[in-house]
Amino acid sequence: MDLTSPLRTLIPSLDSAVLEVLAGTESSMSLAQVSKLAPRGSRPGLALALDRMVEHGLVTATPANRGEMYRLNRDHILADSVLSAARARATIFARIGEQVADMDQQPLHVSVFGSFARREAGPVSDIDLLFVLPDPPDDEWFEQVGRLGEQVQAWTGNPMAYLVFSLADLAGVVDRQEPIVESWLADCVTVHGPPIESVIQDAAASVGVSTP
Amino acid sequence: MSPTRVSLRPITRSEGAGRRRIAEKYLEVAEIATTEDGAAINVAVGIAVLAGIAASDAICAAALGERYAGQDHAAAVRVLKRVDAQLASKLGRLVDMKPSSHYGDTLLTPRDRDRAIKAARELVQAAKDRI
Numbered sequence: 001m002d003l004t005s006p007l008r009t010l011i012p013s014l015d016s017a018v019l020e021v022l023a024g025t026e027s028s029m030s031l032a033q034v035s036k037l038a039p040r041g042s043r044p045g046l047a048l049a050l051d052r053m054v055e056h057g058l059v060t061a062t063p064a065n066r067g068e069m070y071r072l073n074r075d076h077i078l079a080d081s082v083l084s085a086a087r088a089r090a091t092i093f094a095r096i097g098e099q100v101a102d103m104d105q106q107p108l109h110v111s112v113f114g115s116f117a118r119r120e121a122g123p124v125s126d127i128d129l130l131f132v133l134p135d136p137p138d139d140e141w142f143e144q145v146g147r148l149g150e151q152v153q154a155w156t157g158n159p160m161a162y163l164v165f166s167l168a169d170l171a172g173v174v175d176r177q178e179p180i181v182e183s184w185l186a187d188c189v190t191v192h193g194p195p196i197e198s199v200i201q202d203a204a205a206s207v208g209v210s211t212p
Numbered sequence: 213m214s215p216t217r218v219s220l221r222p223i224t225r226s227e228g229a230g231r232r233r234i235a236e237k238y239l240e241v242a243e244i245a246t247t248e249d250g251a252a253i254n255v256a257v258g259i260a261v262l263a264g265i266a267a268s269d270a271i272c273a274a275a276l277g278e279r280y281a282g283q284d285h286a287a288a289v290r291v292l293k294r295v296d297a298q299l300a301s302k303l304g305r306l307v308d309m310k311p312s313s314h315y316g317d318t319l320l321t322p323r324d325r326d327r328a329i330k331a332a333r334e335l336v337q338a339a340k341d342r343i
Contacts, residue, residue, distance in 0.1 A: 128311065136323055142305050149308070159286050161311040169321055178316040 001157050002123045003116060005039055006088035009123075014041040014049045018059075019072070023086035028062060028069035058082070089116075092155060096129070097191040099148050105141045107131045108167065109193035113180075116158075117187045126161040127152055129191075130184060132199050136166045167203045174200055175209040218290055221281035225343065228273020231266045232339040238263035239336045242329060253320045254313040260325075260332040261285070264306040267335035268292045271299065274342040285310065299338050306331040 001009040007016035017038040035043045050070050053059040058076050061068040073079060093112060100110045114128035115121040149160040174181055184196050238259050245256035268288055269279040275295040280288040285307035293300035309328055312319045
């Protein structure tokens with residue numbers, strides 16, 4: 001699924017673009033504001049989508065000086081479904097964090113990096129995970145990651161890809177100035193343990209190499 | 213667990229034996245590549261993955277008379293799981309190493325390479341036992 005626009009999986013039409021914007025705030029918004037924030041759709045198209053949802057009561061329209069102000073009606077019976085779908089990305093990250101917390105040989109750090117972290121992923125993109133462990137993991141640990149991958153695919157339809165490093169191996173990667181380190185520092189989303197910056201500093205300090 | 217469609221292609225027993233011979237050759241080359249570290253680790257792991265995939269095709273040929281027909285290695289794992297879950301798990305761990313070689317030249321360690329070669333050997337041996 002497209003976790004950047006999760007509502008689009010349920011509602012392929014422009015209505016999901018409108019709902020994504022309105023689900024992000026409890027305030028009212030003008031058509032111009034919705035149009036500015038919507039990930040797709042022309043202003044007339046978004047206006048039609050808003051009209052449809054006002055008709056069904058899912059969005060309220062309040063007259064203002066210039067046109068109407070629109071707001072997601074959070075009392076509507078479908079509002080919880082909309083909000084739940086809009087939060088899918090955060091929910092997936094939280095679920096991964098919960099699964100990791102139950103693993104034997106606990107990782108020090110787990111984060112999502114790559115296109116999902118940058119909100120650039122498409123419906124079939126891999127969900128990339130970075131695992132850092134105190135020591136190199138054994139075969140049993142990889143079995144657990146394999147099961148996590150199956151779950152992630154069942155939850156989202158997206159395959160899970162992963163990189164695994166012991167703290168010492170991570171220090172080596174930092175020391176060799178692999179370009180991916182900059183990418184982790186720029187946009188990875190931590191789902192377990194301390195932020196990657198701290199982990200990299202600890203790894204580098206443990207073997208006396210400098211950090212980027 | 214397979215939420216996506218998997219495309220399969222019929223494969224005869226003799227074609228399966230051909231895939232097994234290819235798997236053995238890939239493994240032989242991967243083992244030769246283990247003499248060097250650094251970026252050569254990516255090469256050894258990449259070839260070990262190919263050995264594992266070819267071995268999996270041979271195993272599926274013997275057991276199912278069909279094999280996975282696409283480019284998605286994860287789907288190949290799901291097909292092998294229909295034959296043998298343990299072997300599928302070994303193939304899964306093997307193909308899971310591919311991202312490491314895509315993301316950087318030196319992200320894989322000699323330990324990763326040894327794991328890959330071990331998994332490839334086990335899959336090739338399983339293929340030899342079956343076809």
